[in-house]
Amino acid sequence: MGSTWGNHLKISIFGESHGEGIGIVIDGFPAGFECDMELIRRELSRRAPGQSGLATGRREEDEPVILSGLLNSATTGAPIAIMIKNLDTRSKDYEQLRSIPRPGHSDYTGQVRYRGYNDIRGGGHFSGRLTAPLTFVGALCKNFLKKHHNIEIGSHIYRIGEVFDSPFDLTLTDRELLAQLQMKEIPVLDEKTAEEIKETVINVKSDLDSIGGVIECAVVGAEPGIGSPMFHNVESRIASMLYSVPAVKGVEFGLGFALAGTRGSKANDCYTLKDGSVRTKTNYNGGIAGGITTGMPIVVRAVFKPTPSIGREQKTLNLVTGKEENLWIRGRHDPCIALRAPAVVEASVAIVMMDLYLEAYGYDAK
Numbered sequence: 001m002g003s004t005w006g007n008h009l010k011i012s013i014f015g016e017s018h019g020e021g022i023g024i025v026i027d028g029f030p031a032g033f034e035c036d037m038e039l040i041r042r043e044l045s046r047r048a049p050g051q052s053g054l055a056t057g058r059r060e061e062d063e064p065v066i067l068s069g070l071l072n073s074a075t076t077g078a079p080i081a082i083m084i085k086n087l088d089t090r091s092k093d094y095e096q097l098r099s100i101p102r103p104g105h106s107d108y109t110g111q112v113r114y115r116g117y118n119d120i121r122g123g124g125h126f127s128g129r130l131t132a133p134l135t136f137v138g139a140l141c142k143n144f145l146k147k148h149h150n151i152e153i154g155s156h157i158y159r160i161g162e163v164f165d166s167p168f169d170l171t172l173t174d175r176e177l178l179a180q181l182q183m184k185e186i187p188v189l190d191e192k193t194a195e196e197i198k199e200t201v202i203n204v205k206s207d208l209d210s211i212g213g214v215i216e217c218a219v220v221g222a223e224p225g226i227g228s229p230m231f232h233n234v235e236s237r238i239a240s241m242l243y244s245v246p247a248v249k250g251v252e253f254g255l256g257f258a259l260a261g262t263r264g265s266k267a268n269d270c271y272t273l274k275d276g277s278v279r280t281k282t283n284y285n286g287g288i289a290g291g292i293t294t295g296m297p298i299v300v301r302a303v304f305k306p307t308p309s310i311g312r313e314q315k316t317l318n319l320v321t322g323k324e325e326n327l328w329i330r331g332r333h334d335p336c337i338a339l340r341a342p343a344v345v346e347a348s349v350a351i352v353m354m355d356l357y358l359e360a361y362g363y364d365a366k
């Protein structure tokens, strides 16, 4: 199972949606870091469903129990282990899924891969719930990167269905803007978009359906020269982490897929001196060239598919009878995963940046 990740910051995630709990072990985090537990709790609650009616009705308080590696809020250098208890489970909602797997979910592939031994309740280890421990680590990394390297990582909902927010200015330097977005219930740049998004999600939910979206994330303050070409390149590291998040089906940097319709004379980011530092006038490459940071903001977009579990009737295969039949999915599901995703995307990017900064700075290395 591929539940371990990282070169210098090594994380190992565990748990199932309806088991005792979920959690993560973090190896390699520098000793002596006074972490802001309030900030970590805030990030976890940004990801949690909340009471808005726009997310699953499942109550997820996501209070992390620290098992090791933190003493009086400071990291000890030992592996940090945390666990989050699963409190509000209704496992009987999932009984039929072994024979009639949900389209778009992991019920069929998980059973084939693990010979039927996988825990199917609530999606088991494939559940979006596993992004809670990921958000914990990401918040810790965000906290460290801000304090030690003045790096701010923030995001907004760029798109839900056919509702679009304004995109980030690819050359943005405004750390305050990124910090403010993290305080919003629906983080968007144009306030009117928030209402349109709410309306769209409410409509989709009342249609017993779900909808996709795009989260745009920016890293401001990353210095030039971080990363490597080929397999440890910054794009491939960030993409590998983002694609590890359940329901992510696309990742692009800078102008991304729009580069296909762009001429080199427009897409090249020309160098200039700004306040004595080398910068680029534009940032169509999203802050990365040759797999290495340019010193411009890293701008990345992640596409979240519509939630696979929908309330509508779907015709699909019964694996026991070999016949197609109607499936009505029970359980409490998110009508729009992307709404809960900004904190998860920021966390994913922060974990990668932390791994790269540990490589560059060799904290605690002997």
Ligand SMILES: Cc1cc2nc3c(=O)[nH]c(=O)nc-3n(C[C@H](O)[C@H](O)[C@H](O)COP(=O)(O)O)c2cc1C
Pocket: 056, 104, 105, 106, 123, 126, 127, 128, 129, 131, 245, 246, 247, 248, 305, 307, 308, 309, 332, 333, 334, 337, 340, 341, 344
């Ligand atoms: C924050 C979050 C919440 C999610 N909530 C649900 C949900 O309520 N119902 C559901 O079917 N899938 C949900 N998912 C998505 C599934 O976990 C995911 O689609 C499934 O594991 C299949 O993986 P794949 O979509 O990456 O192929 C959620 C994902 C995330 C990141």
